[in-house]
Amino acid sequence: MxxxxxxxxxxxxxxxxxxxxxxxxxxxxxxxxxxxxxxxxxxxxxxxxxxxxxxxxxxxxxxxxxxxxxxxxxxxxxxxxxxxxxxxxxxxxxxxxxxxxxxxxxxxxxxxxxxxxxxxxxxxxxxxxxxxxxxxxxxxxxxxxxxxxxxxxxxTSGASLHHRGYRSATNIAPINEVLAAGMLILSGWEGKSHFLDPMCGSGTILAEAAMIACNIPANINRKEFAFEKWTDWDAELFDNILESLLKKTREFHYTIKGYDKAPSAVTKAKDNVRNANLDEYITITNENFFDSKKETEGPLHMVFNPPYGERLDIDMERFYREIGDTLKQNYPNTNAWFITANLEALKFVGLKPSRKIKLFNGKLEARLVKYEMYEGSKKGKYMNTDE
Incomplete structure (x- = not known):
């Protein structure tokens, strides 16, 4: 060929x-x-x-x-x-x-x-x-x-490739699947630690995280591609390619968890994860991140998409301060990444990001930010204190 x-x-x-x-x-x-x-x-x-x-x-x-x-x-x-x-x-x-x-x-x-x-x-x-x-x-x-x-x-694709085929139920302004996958890759997620999305909405970041961790092809659940209607469509070749990709999937030995404080979001997220045949890897519970604590030993990788002012009627200053406080107090040994288009609100997190990457969420200019939470205080990492 x-x-x-x-x-x-x-x-x-x-x-x-x-x-x-x-x-x-x-x-x-x-x-x-x-x-x-x-x-x-x-x-x-x-x-x-x-x-x-x-x-x-x-x-x-x-x-x-x-x-x-x-x-x-x-x-x-x-x-x-x-x-x-x-x-x-x-x-x-x-x-x-x-x-x-x-x-x-x-x-x-x-x-x-x-x-x-x-x-x-x-x-x-x-x-x-x-x-x-x-x-x-x-x-x-x-x-x-x-x-x-x-x-x-x-x-060759037809409908945009972010239509993965697993998402039947969505919340307000769900994150685009391609954007979710790109954020995860930029964050360095490879499936080598435990994972948490503490504001998981309809479960998109969780599903993409599991597919990356297990090396499952992104569009395995998609119903069709445009090239299937072409005059030179080769169904046998397609099946062989799919089979060869599926042989390269790998085992995953950690946990992937999602929280959301809205019961309706938890139900939708569970449905979508089931549609993607990923429920054996992902646990989703009805929980408020601000009342939560790190549950796992060892390093934790966190990626999430908190609500922006565009979407929900919340007190931004207080909300972002609570994100910072929760990370600081309850999530040691964690790399926390999130995306926001509310650049002003980042000032209230009260932590210094170690990375800031410019992205767009739809037409909104956004930042993907990383906060590194150390075991104990950062100071304690380098010197003995009398505490």
Whole structure:
């Protein structure tokens, strides 16, 4: 099978870890861009990347590039391509666009022009034409225009890869699965200690943490990928790739726990963890973090997504102070990481973060912060005191 170029889209701040994931999977010629990483691989690798990558949102397969300065040259460039390679008149398609251009600034107009060019090509050839389907298209086409360069790609994934397939129930503003996985990887989580999410909501961070710990492919529970509707779909190859990934799963010898003070969240989290077939690894209880104490011996890895002012009506100053107090008093020998878009509230934690990483949660600029809680006081670690 021949290699071809692909592009994986991701969130700002995840480019390096996505490149590392690709390298470990066996991708070739990896190049890092902004919110994208390009690489080379064959059809089997395309299947593998969609199944296994934790921090990719979409995997696109570029098929053609040309220059366009106006709607006429865009239409002609699309129409010159041989669309019968990818589509027939009985099938459906959908066009998505990303624009960074002075010549084109209306994405729906670009999508419409692309659709017209494809439909006209078929109609002129045999009098029949494929139609648009916004929900379940047979082919998803992605048009990226950067200044005057048009890149036409096929979307290999379909729905964004954060739709893992295990989350049926969510709370208010649940964290995106790709964002959760990226935070865990940035935090250094590899499954080599006990894990706690003390504000677990609908359980996304817990599920992603268990899949990382056991090296379970991120999209094992997903119902379908766009490439399954392609003319060259190879079900046997896909099954072989999946089988080879599942052989690389590993045992996990620690605990993964989640707390939430809302009983409804605990119920939803348990449902989602069960859907992901991860309930043997994860325990979820109805508990208020601020009343809790560290339960395990040895180091503890903590990652969580506390509520921001955008989501819940709470006293931010008091809430963040309680996070700091609880960590300080009740969680020795713990690496605690959390994400917040309330940068002002971080001042009230009362602890100095040892790491701060800029990320985006949706459109909100956020920080992923790390607090290192030592056994006893930090001072006591280095010197004898008379206490």
């Amino acid at each position: 021949e290699n071809f170029k692909m592009t994986a889209k991701t969130f700002f701040g995840f480019e390096e870890i996505l490149a590392k994931e690709l390298q470990l999977l066996g991708a070739q010629k990896i190049e890092i861009g902004t919110r994208v990483v390009s690489f080379m691989g064959d059809k089997g690798f395309m299947y593998k990347a969609n199944l296994a990558l934790r921090t990719a949102l979409k995997i696109l397969k570029p098929i053609h590039t040309f220059k366009a300065y106006n709607d006429k040259s865009l239409y002609e460039g699309i129409k010159k391509m041989d669309w019968s390679e990818y589509l027939n008149e009985h099938q459906t398609f959908l066009v998505e666009t990303t624009l960074h251009s002075e010549h084109f600034n209306h994405s729906q107009f670009v999508a419409l022009k692309t659709k017209d060019a494809i439909v006209d090509q078929f109609r002129e050839l045999n009098g029949k034409r494929p139609s648009i389907d916004k929900d379940f298209p047979d082919l998803q086409i992605h048009i990226h225009i950067d200044r005057d360069t048009v890149t036409v790609s096929l979307d």
